[in-house]
Amino acid sequence: xxxxxxxxxxxxxxxxxxxxxxxxxxxxxxxxxxxxxxxxxxxxxxxxxxxxxxxxxxxxxxxxxxxxxxxxxxxxxxxxxxxxxxxxxxxxxxxxxxxxxxxxxxxxxxxxxxxxxxxxxxxxxxxxxxxxxxxxxxxxxxxxxxxxxxxxxxxxxxxxxxxxxxxxxxxxxxxxxxxxxxxxxxxxxxxxxxxxxxxxxxxxxxxxxxxxxxxxxxxxxxxxxxxxxxxxxxxxxxxxxxxxxxxxxxxxxxxxxxxxxxxxxxxxxxxxxxxxxxxxxxxxxxxxxxxxxxxxxxxxxxxxxxxxxxxxxxxxxxxxxxxxxxxxxxxxxxxxxxxxxxxxxxxxxxxxxx
Amino acid sequence: xxxxxxxxxxxxxxxxxxxxxxxxxxxxxxxxxxxxxxxxxxxxxxxxxxxxxxxxxxxxxxxxxxxxxxxxxxxxxxxxxxxxxxxxxxxxxxxxxxxxxxxxxxxxxxxxxxxxxxxxxxxxxxxxxxxxxxxxxxxxxxxxxxxxxxxxxxxxxxxxxxxxxxxxxxxxxxxxxxxxxxxxxxxxxxxxxxxxxxxxxxxxxxxxxxxxxxxxxxxxxxxxxxxxxxxxxxxxxxxxxxxxxxxxxxxxxxxxxxxxxxxxxxxxxxxxxxxxxxxxxxxxxxxxxxxxxxxxxxxxxxxxxxxxxxxxxxxxxxxxxxxxxxxxxxxxxxxxxxxxxxxxxxxxxxxxxx
Numbered sequence: 001x002x003x004x005x006x007x008x009x010x011x012x013x014x015x016x017x018x019x020x021x022x023x024x025x026x027x028x029x030x031x032x033x034x035x036x037x038x039x040x041x042x043x044x045x046x047x048x049x050x051x052x053x054x055x056x057x058x059x060x061x062x063x064x065x066x067x068x069x070x071x072x073x074x075x076x077x078x079x080x081x082x083x084x085x086x087x088x089x090x091x092x093x094x095x096x097x098x099x100x101x102x103x104x105x106x107x108x109x110x111x112x113x114x115x116x117x118x119x120x121x122x123x124x125x126x127x128x129x130x131x132x133x134x135x136x137x138x139x140x141x142x143x144x145x146x147x148x149x150x151x152x153x154x155x156x157x158x159x160x161x162x163x164x165x166x167x168x169x170x171x172x173x174x175x176x177x178x179x180x181x182x183x184x185x186x187x188x189x190x191x192x193x194x195x196x197x198x199x200x201x202x203x204x205x206x207x208x209x210x211x212x213x214x215x216x217x218x219x220x221x222x223x224x225x226x227x228x229x230x231x232x233x234x235x236x237x238x239x240x241x242x243x244x245x246x247x248x249x250x251x252x253x254x255x256x257x258x259x260x261x262x263x264x265x266x267x268x269x270x271x272x273x274x275x276x277x278x279x280x281x282x283x284x285x286x287x288x289x290x291x292x293x294x295x296x297x298x299x300x301x302x303x304x305x306x307x308x309x310x311x312x313x314x315x316x317x318x319x320x321x322x323x324x325x326x327x328x329x330x331x332x333x334x335x336x337x338x339x340x341x342x343x344x345x346x347x348x349x350x351x352x353x354x
Numbered sequence: 355x356x357x358x359x360x361x362x363x364x365x366x367x368x369x370x371x372x373x374x375x376x377x378x379x380x381x382x383x384x385x386x387x388x389x390x391x392x393x394x395x396x397x398x399x400x401x402x403x404x405x406x407x408x409x410x411x412x413x414x415x416x417x418x419x420x421x422x423x424x425x426x427x428x429x430x431x432x433x434x435x436x437x438x439x440x441x442x443x444x445x446x447x448x449x450x451x452x453x454x455x456x457x458x459x460x461x462x463x464x465x466x467x468x469x470x471x472x473x474x475x476x477x478x479x480x481x482x483x484x485x486x487x488x489x490x491x492x493x494x495x496x497x498x499x500x501x502x503x504x505x506x507x508x509x510x511x512x513x514x515x516x517x518x519x520x521x522x523x524x525x526x527x528x529x530x531x532x533x534x535x536x537x538x539x540x541x542x543x544x545x546x547x548x549x550x551x552x553x554x555x556x557x558x559x560x561x562x563x564x565x566x567x568x569x570x571x572x573x574x575x576x577x578x579x580x581x582x583x584x585x586x587x588x589x590x591x592x593x594x595x596x597x598x599x600x601x602x603x604x605x606x607x608x609x610x611x612x613x614x615x616x617x618x619x620x621x622x623x624x625x626x627x628x629x630x631x632x633x634x635x636x637x638x639x640x641x642x643x644x645x646x647x648x649x650x651x652x653x654x655x656x657x658x659x660x661x662x663x664x665x666x667x668x669x670x671x672x673x674x675x676x677x678x679x680x681x682x683x684x685x686x687x688x689x690x691x692x693x694x695x696x697x698x699x700x701x702x703x704x705x706x707x708x
Contacts, residue, residue, distance in 0.1 A: 145584030149577035155567075157581030158588070158701055182585070182698045213509075222623030223503035227511035229622075230499035231536070234512070234615030241609060255595060255609040257702065261588030264618065268583075269576030344536045347512055348611065 001025055002075040002175055007089060009035040009061065012106045013080020014048045015148035019181035020078070021058035022154070028070040029055070030062045032081055032088075039063050053152045071096045076104070076175060079125075079139075082296060083109030086121050090128035097129070097137050102168050102175075104140040104161065108298065110197040110305050116312035118247050118305070120193035122163070138165040140172055143192040143258030144184075145265035151181070158182040160257045162192035184257065191249025195240055195258040197302055202236035203266035204299035205326055207273030208340055211280020228342070229267075232326065235347045236263060239324045243306070246318040272299035285334050300334045307331025323349060355379055356429040356529055361443060363389040363415065366460045367434020368402045369502035373535035374432070375412035376508070382424040383409070384416045386435055386442075393417050407506045425450045430458070430529060433479075433493075436650060437463030440475050444482035451483070451491050456522050456529075458494040458515065462652065464551040464659050470666035472601050472659070474547035476517070492519040494526055497546040497612030498538075499619035505535070512536040514611045516546035538611065545603025549594055549612040551656055556590035557620035558653035559684055561627030562694055565634020582696070583621075586680065589701040590617060593678045597660070600672040626653035639688050654688045661685025677703060 002025050006013050009031040020027045031039035038048060042061040046054045055061070062070040074096065081089045086107055097103065105122060113119045122139040129137060140163030151157065161176070161183055163169050169185040177183040186192055209229035210220070218224055240259055241251040253259050267273050275297055278288035289297065307327050314321040322328075325346035332338040356379050360367050363385040374381045385393035392402060396415040400408045409415070416424040428450065435443045440461055451457065459476060467473045473481075476493040483491060494517030505511065515530070515537055517523050523539040531537040540546055563583035564574070572578055594613055595605040607613050621627050629651055632642035643651065661681050668675040676682075679700035686692040 145581040158585035226622040227499040230619035231512035237609035255591035265584035268580040
């Protein structure tokens with residue numbers, strides 16, 4: 001049994017407490033400075049307003065102002081903040097970190113840094129640490145299918161813990177695994193994290209099919225725009241393969257948990273696919289965003305980063321110019337406000353098609 | 355404009371007539387000896403009873419007894435028979451075949467031949483031809499997302515034509531492509547066809563998740579058993595990769611149209627996923643099959659072939675023993691009547707996980 005602190009009481013951070021508690025640990029869920037209402041609700045009746053299932057026994061909620069108490073004798077830290085909160089988390093957690101304290105994050109995203117290169121968030125986190133800690137702490141991260149509401153309900157899944165230190169990963173895997181939360185490990189941090197970040201954008205692209213079908217008067221069912229969606233799904237796999245390679249990761253992540261697995265689950269009804277549906281219905285991104293006011297749109301954020309970096313990724317030789325037509329079109333839709341006009345004719349270019 | 359004969363008036367053969375007619379060809383749809391009722395309906399009102407959309411202008415239906423007339427000056431043959439009809443098709447078509455007459459099939463399946471090896475159907479077709487034709491005719495095949503009802507309704511898709519003769523593939527691609535039917539080519543006949551055959555079995559496996567969720571009292575929605583389904587999807591990709599390699603194909607087909615793309619589309623509501631749902635609900639295969647009386651269950655047929663061949667594939671060294679736990683479990687369910695007990699703990703074995 002370990003003392004585990006989960007930082008961030010959003011859906012995913014809170015959901016992660018369930019397997020941790022079921023694995024027998026003492027779990028302390030610490031809200032960020034933005035999570036006050038959720039922590040108050042959890043303290044009142046142990047039910048997270050957005051998850052709708054009770055916190056298991058063995059999990060204690062802490063307000064952000066109580067973080068010091070929560071960190072007493074901590075043995076594992078899990079970070080469940082949003083991608084916008086990664087730098088904040090590094091600053092807040094730095095006083096508690098040390099070489100032998102494993103840290104794992106569920107936060108997904110990419111940044112362009114330096115220009116023409118994509119940086120995964122565990123590395124952004126490390127960059128923000130004080131120099132004395134930077135080489136000491138090797139943040140791990142979680143990829144693979146992880147709908148928070150299902151993890152909190154103990155629906156079986158398989159995930160991959162990635163990081164650069166194999167011993168830490170093996171310890172974390174043993175620590176977090178339960179009979180329904182199956183943990184695999186990979187030292188290919190970049191490959192897993194690039195897939196994990198891209199899946200929101202590409203799930204949005206797949207979601208466009210449902211909107212197009214509806215716009216044309218179709219009803220949901222086995223005959224819809226599933227061929228259209230599947231062609232986009234396959235092109236997404238191809239572009240994830242190219243982007244993983246361009247970032248120095250292993251493309252075998254793509255037909256695996258962090259790639260195709262997480263992409264599939266992300267197409268099954270979350271924010272990313274809802275945004276795609278609105279775009280497929282014919283709304284501009286601006287109008288779609290207005291309809292989804294209050295939702296964080298990671299899918300659009302990642303398109304802005306990756307699509308925005310494409311000219312420099314192409315120019316650097318990391319990617320063949322024009323080799324990512326789907327991401328280029330997503331960038332046109334999100335950043336330039338253009339309507340959907342799926343470039344099937346440019347998909348599956350010869351260089352990459354076997 | 356070419357004279358194209360499509361043999362087999364099932365859903366897929368009939369649907370394929372739509373892009374062919376739209377590409378400007380004279381299309382002759384010839385029913386098999388089992389398709390009499392469908393051809394009669396098509397001759398009466400040009401509407402296929404199972405497709406529900408009218409045959410485009412430029413398509414003429416022919417009864418099986420009229421095949422000789424249909425073959426007059428034929429320039430391309432497309433074969434849309436069921437997998438059980440492949441040998442029959444070879445015998446029936448042999449009199450009309452010649453080296454410079456391109457032939458392409460939509461039929462999917464695998465046979466164990468010789469023992470311990472899997473053979474794709476275009477090769478089974480070739481084996482059945484008279485010796486004088488065997489080396490002359492290089493059958494091509496179609497992989498990728500192809501729901502027949504959507505092709506007949508001109509829903510955009512991307513497919514891959516595979517075969518061993520690149521010039522024939524390029525000719526067929528130019529002949530069949532339309533603004534909504536995007537054709538790519540691959541000389542990796544084995545890789546594409548192994549994926550195309552396996553997708554039914556693995557889509558059945560993914561479909562089990564919906565049944566399990568329902569059995570536990572869950573309603574459909576964004577929180578269901580999607581993590582469970584996605585973990586199976588990823589394991590299916592891994593096993594397709596291993597099986598494609600074992601058969602001598604290129605594993606890059608897996609995160610592509612014939613693999614992940616066609617697997618995705620097959621999970622969206624056809625017979626294979628319906629069978630999976632019944633198994634997930636707790637029915638034995640026998641009871642599930644009884645509920646689906648009248649349906650051809652390619653998913654179960656392929657499990658019997660591949661699952662049945664596993665001991666010999668393992669023994670031959672083509673696959674590491676135990677490396678296909680999902681297929682092994684499907685074989686237990688289908689051939690031995692065992693209940694579903696998804697072996698997540700054996701998924702993503704170390705040897706193949708990056």
